[in-house]
Amino acid sequence: MLTFNEIKEIINLVNQSCIQHFELNHEATNIVIDKHSLPSTTENKIGLQDASAVDSTLVLSGESHEKQLPRKEVPDQQGDNLYKIVSPTVGTFYSAPEPGADPFIKINQQVNSNEIVCVLEAMKLFNEVEAGVNGTIIEVLFKDGEFVEYGDTLFLVKQDV
Amino acid sequence: MSIKVLKAGLLTSIQDLGRYGYQKYGVIVSGAMDSHSLRLANILVGNEEGEGVLEISLMGPSLKIEKDIILAITGGDISPSIDGKSVPMWRPVYLKKGSILEFGRCRWGCRAYLAIAGGFDIPRIMDSKSTYLRAGIGGFCGRGLKVGDVLPVKEPQGQALRYLGKLAKKAGTKSMETTAWHIRSSYIPQNSQCVTIRVMKGSQFKHFTEESTQNLFNAPFQVTVQSDRMGYRLSGSTIKLMQPLEMVSEAVALGTVQVPPDGNPIILLADRQSVGGYPKIAQVAIVDVGTVAQTKAGSKIYFTEISIEEAEELYCTREQDIQNLIIAIRLKMGE
Numbered sequence A: 001m002l003t004f005n006e007i008k009e010i011i012n013l014v015n016q017s018c019i020q021h022f023e024l025n026h027e028a029t030n031i032v033i034d035k036h037s038l039p040s041t042t043e044n045k046i047g048l049q050d051a052s053a054v055d056s057t058l059v060l061s062g063e064s065h066e067k068q069l070p071r072k073e074v075p076d077q078q079g080d081n082l083y084k085i086v087s088p089t090v091g092t093f094y095s096a097p098e099p100g101a102d103p104f105i106k107i108n109q110q111v112n113s114n115e116i117v118c119v120l121e122a123m124k125l126f127n128e129v130e131a132g133v134n135g136t137i138i139e140v141l142f143k144d145g146e147f148v149e150y151g152d153t154l155f156l157v158k159q160d161v
Numbered sequence B: 001m002s003i004k005v006l007k008a009g010l011l012t013s014i015q016d017l018g019r020y021g022y023q024k025y026g027v028i029v030s031g032a033m034d035s036h037s038l039r040l041a042n043i044l045v046g047n048e049e050g051e052g053v054l055e056i057s058l059m060g061p062s063l064k065i066e067k068d069i070i071l072a073i074t075g076g077d078i079s080p081s082i083d084g085k086s087v088p089m090w091r092p093v094y095l096k097k098g099s100i101l102e103f104g105r106c107r108w109g110c111r112a113y114l115a116i117a118g119g120f121d122i123p124r125i126m127d128s129k130s131t132y133l134r135a136g137i138g139g140f141c142g143r144g145l146k147v148g149d150v151l152p153v154k155e156p157q158g159q160a161l162r163y164l165g166k167l168a169k170k171a172g173t174k175s176m177e178t179t180a181w182h183i184r185s186s187y188i189p190q191n192s193q194c195v196t197i198r199v200m201k202g203s204q205f206k207h208f209t210e211e212s213t214q215n216l217f218n219a220p221f222q223v224t225v226q227s228d229r230m231g232y233r234l235s236g237s238t239i240k241l242m243q244p245l246e247m248v249s250e251a252v253a254l255g256t257v258q259v260p261p262d263g264n265p266i267i268l269l270a271d272r273q274s275v276g277g278y279p280k281i282a283q284v285a286i287v288d289v290g291t292v293a294q295t296k297a298g299s300k301i302y303f304t305e306i307s308i309e310e311a312e313e314l315y316c317t318r319e320q321d322i323q324n325l326i327i328a329i330r331l332k333m334g335e
Helices: A004-017 B035-045 B156-170 B210-218 B286-293 B308-332
Strands: A021-026 A029-034 A082-086 A093-094 A116-122 A126-129 A135-140 A151-157 B002-007 B011-015 B053-057 B060-066 B070-075 B093-095 B100-102 B107-116 B150-152 B177-178 B179-183 B193-199 B221-223 B231-236 B254-256 B266-268 B280-284 B301-304
Touching: A004 A021, A004 A029, A004 B221, A021 B060, A116 A151, A126 B156, A126 B308, A135 B266, B035 B070, B035 B107, B035 B231, B035 B286, B035 B308, B093 B156, B179 B308, B193 B308, B210 B280, B210 B301, B286 B308
Parallel strands: B193 B301
Antiparallel strands: A021 A029, A082 A151, A093 A116, A116 A126, A126 B179, A135 A151, B002 B060, B002 B150, B011 B053, B053 B107, B060 B100, B070 B093, B070 B107, B093 B177, B193 B280, B221 B231, B221 B301, B231 B266, B254 B266, B254 B280
């Protein structure tokens, strides 16, 4: 089982990172740290039970811990039909399937929900991102080769009504 | 479990990483012309990276898939499709039984590699599934595929089986399903009309005239139609020796550039002879052999010189990339 200091170190590391959700299975210990869950809690709630009986569960929540670098500002004022295509992973943003090829989509282009809008490279794999809605691309927030965090808004789409 | 050949294409043969250990008996290595693409195809379907795959040249075959399978196509883009729908390359693809895989226009490169999860159920001859076409050894009956051939496929196991299960589940009733990720394809230059190949000086480099060695690194060479799996014959500025050189035949290697008396260099490739007596002006860096293999007749090649150390570093970097890729794919496929 992990020692108290090890658990404390894990909490601190996750806390200082921009990781939103962290799970660790180590021997009989199961740790889950989720910065999203229990958003109404103002204090950190930490529950730790003995491993032998039940899975040890550690839940750390709260919105004030993230020390993120300033990320792309996304305008919020354009009404309800605006949809954000968010990044499902960390990675490097590419707007085209190959260097030099035409981009998957351009501004003012109509997209279908299952249409690929970009690829994100992580660990040499190129992950395709689908639009997720039918609509028109209003804004592309990243350039080729830029690093994208999990949850970053990649595109703004004016949804079809 | 099998694959039936409905049309043969130009030249499709089973190849793996080659038949090593028998050159001393005069049995050549054979194997994939672009072994990097072969390895990636196998890795994508969860096979051992040296498993036998189909090497498809310029005009592809039509293949009827007689069981639900996972395949991956890498290397040259010969427009693979099913029922007119394009089959994406550089990723695992699930196909339902009864699908007919066809190939069309060669868009770039000239050799595609098709790996099937489980691999082909054919005997290893001298430790290899590669087809040695001239001798009729190995592969499927020692030859390229013909109409009516039925290629037996092994039941996938281990990772290959897990990948199959995962994609089959995602597919549901669809006849084709792929992952939402792929690997990099752009290591092969998009403009394959003109490629630059990195070489080291060959063992007899100093025996060539200064003009010849300058031309080697400055003038383009054209890949001639006499090029095949054994070697690429080039034409361009003539390469001359300072004086005639009588040599005892000695070992040649993959990517050796030898110069016969006519002065037109030959790059030795997968089906190269085991020994040669022509002077060797250069040696292609191993990381660029696949690029040569994807070059069509009529294309131009420029040579650029690098040191042995640089070639080794390129090789090590690529091997490290492959190892990282294996880990990334396993993570992605939920192991």
